Amino acid sequence: MNAQPTSAAAALSALQLKRDMTYAKKGLAMALFSGIGWGFDSVILSLSFASAAFLDEKYWLLAPLTVGALHDTFSALWLLLVNSITGRNRELLRTMRSRIARPIVLGALFGGPMAMSCYMLGLKFAGPAYVIPISALYPAVASILAAVFLKERILPRAWAGLALCVAGGVVIGYTPPEGTLGSDFYLGIAFALLATVGWGLEGVLATSGMDLLDPDVALNLRQITSAAAYLGLLLPLAGGYALLAPAMTDPSINWIFPSAALAGALAYLCWYRAMNMTGVSRGMAVNITYSLWGILFSAMFTEVDITANLINGAVLITVGMIMVVGNPREMVSLRNVV
Numbered sequence: 001m002n003a004q005p006t007s008a009a010a011a012l013s014a015l016q017l018k019r020d021m022t023y024a025k026k027g028l029a030m031a032l033f034s035g036i037g038w039g040f041d042s043v044i045l046s047l048s049f050a051s052a053a054f055l056d057e058k059y060w061l062l063a064p065l066t067v068g069a070l071h072d073t074f075s076a077l078w079l080l081l082v083n084s085i086t087g088r089n090r091e092l093l094r095t096m097r098s099r100i101a102r103p104i105v106l107g108a109l110f111g112g113p114m115a116m117s118c119y120m121l122g123l124k125f126a127g128p129a130y131v132i133p134i135s136a137l138y139p140a141v142a143s144i145l146a147a148v149f150l151k152e153r154i155l156p157r158a159w160a161g162l163a164l165c166v167a168g169g170v171v172i173g174y175t176p177p178e179g180t181l182g183s184d185f186y187l188g189i190a191f192a193l194l195a196t197v198g199w200g201l202e203g204v205l206a207t208s209g210m211d212l213l214d215p216d217v218a219l220n221l222r223q224i225t226s227a228a229a230y231l232g233l234l235l236p237l238a239g240g241y242a243l244l245a246p247a248m249t250d251p252s253i254n255w256i257f258p259s260a261a262l263a264g265a266l267a268y269l270c271w272y273r274a275m276n277m278t279g280v281s282r283g284m285a286v287n288i289t290y291s292l293w294g295i296l297f298s299a300m301f302t303e304v305d306i307t308a309n310l311i312n313g314a315v316l317i318t319v320g321m322i323m324v325v326g327n328p329r330e331m332v333s334l335r336n337v338v
Helices: 003-050 062-085 089-096 101-126 129-137 140-151 156-174 181-212 215-238 244-249 256-278 280-287 292-301 310-323
Strands: none
Touching: 003 062, 003 101, 003 129, 003 256, 003 280, 003 292, 062 089, 062 101, 062 129, 062 156, 062 244, 062 256, 089 101, 089 244, 101 129, 101 215, 129 156, 129 181, 129 292, 129 310, 140 181, 140 310, 156 310, 215 256, 215 280, 256 280, 292 310
């Protein structure tokens, strides 16, 4: 008597499992695209430093800040376009006036003007192939900060992953590439490490404020805040707007900023959606492969020498980050979608 209902329940369960696995696979694909997008964004953006206007030594600070300002401004505009098409602009306006936006705004200041500026300085002095893998340490920094401020427990496996990440960073930064000035190279590595701190702080703050906000809206608010801080505070303090016009009128680089910003905006959107679809650990673990994609794009678009140290360090960081953000034995399973 119960055979037919049991059979029907089993079929329904199998269908549900298939649907969940398909959904999770789409999430993993989005996480992978976010890693590819951020690797592409960083490498393309670094090409702007070859502009004659940005090579003037007196603009050593203003040049990377201008690049960061243009990147986040164009990114905010792209996200505004996306939210206009999807009908979220009213929600964005309501969010900007609400108290729940405060953690996102504060996180944006750490992740935008602080981290992005240090990241741009790192790209300028050390190059994308070396800075991108080190910047992939940011989830490890976020884990430590979460343990301190959010009282999250770090498992022994995660501590081992953190050790691998540090080892990878040491391997990458130990020997500067041929043809670079050692002091400038190590300064770039130091700025890259500071960027990881800023993004780690942003991650903790964004986590505390994301529960009540749509990811698309939160990201748009983040980029608007960052762009406003750049244009209203950092650029005036660093020397003004002298490089904005040359950057936007130089045909050799003016295409870079909207293109890189579009890649960055899509990468961020895919990352947040991936975490919703396949879980935070899986989404983050796949996203950090941008360190390897950054090396690939550097080889394609720049003249960087891809050394064994660079590849080995990037692999160590990637493996370490997978250990930090998720159990490696569970990463291949799509059954538990969270």
